[in-house]
Amino acid sequence: MQFIKSSIAYSFASYSKNFINKNFSYLCIEPNKYDEKFSLQELKEIYESLTIDEKYKVETIYWELCKKQDSRIDGLFYGKNHLFENLKFTIRSLHRCNHLNDLENNNNELIKIEFTNRFKRNKTTNSTQYYSLGEKIGKDYEMGQIGYVNGMGNSIGWAGTDASKISESMVEGMNLHCVYLPSYQISPDDYSPSPNDTIGFCMDTIRHLTINGGEFSKTSILIAQLWIDYLFDNPNKSFLQICASDGGTFVTNAIKIIIKYSPNLLSRISFLYLAPGCILIPNDFNNNNNDNDNIEILKSKQVLNFIKLEDTLISKFATGANHLNNSKSMENIIIVPHINKNDHPHNFLNNDYINSVLPFIKNWKETGKLIL
Structure with missing residues (x-):
């Protein structure tokens, strides 16, 4: 099954x-x-020298940075209207659009990554973006921040609701620093998942295969940049990345970006996958390290996948589902018992998952590692 899926994924990625x-x-x-x-004056002069399209990109990056810090900001023109209120973000926005590097003729710190343009099926479809839990701003563990990436088929409102539930049930009400994974599926009320959008589901599935086949996405780039920004600005902190369902596909994609361009930060990130569409096994990365076979790129104590065998969507069809039959991989896989038979086994927010996850969250909170 995995060979067939890999072949299909490679074909979609090649076409893309x-x-x-x-x-x-x-x-x-x-x-x-x-x-x-x-100075403020220098920044204004640089900004005014840009074209309209260049200004728009700078304003968008500024909006992303501000929204990453406080998700309560809103409005199509936030970047334009507030561009010079936070000069640190103004500088970083201009920098990330490559408008400062010519001054020193050195842009080695900027990596240009291509990704496939995303088709919008309707006007209300949200783009990938940062958000957090506005009511919990400033509530982070001493060990560091916790991130979250939602699964397939979620509106941003639904993803935010899931993030709030994870916060309350798994991490003692701490803030979650999230990247929204948009869906091609159209919500019937701009909030709830669509139960019958077959076209959207197929489009989401093709995207999943394309990313597994080697393409990058804007969502993955935002995830990688989230880690870099936080860990660079906080050299003594760690980061715990939680993801659910197909969010695991894009977190794994972001790990590939970090391994290639900023591998020194990887040891400070831990990964907790809930019912993942892409199962993360450290040896998959370590065995593909062509530079030095003796280096562990991703350590076992950093990674845990939580899966119910009854969840056949994952246990049979997830990328890496073959690891469930490999005893060497099981140190990074926790089989969650399906105690609540009345609940769907893919529901990663029920007590079965919560009770399985809590001891490992405690480990990370105290040591920075999921596995002691």
């Missing part, structure tokens, strides 16, 4: 790479390079 329009984003692996090096 050769025939689908691409956009690009800069990944900044040295986010503070220009912090405090420009």
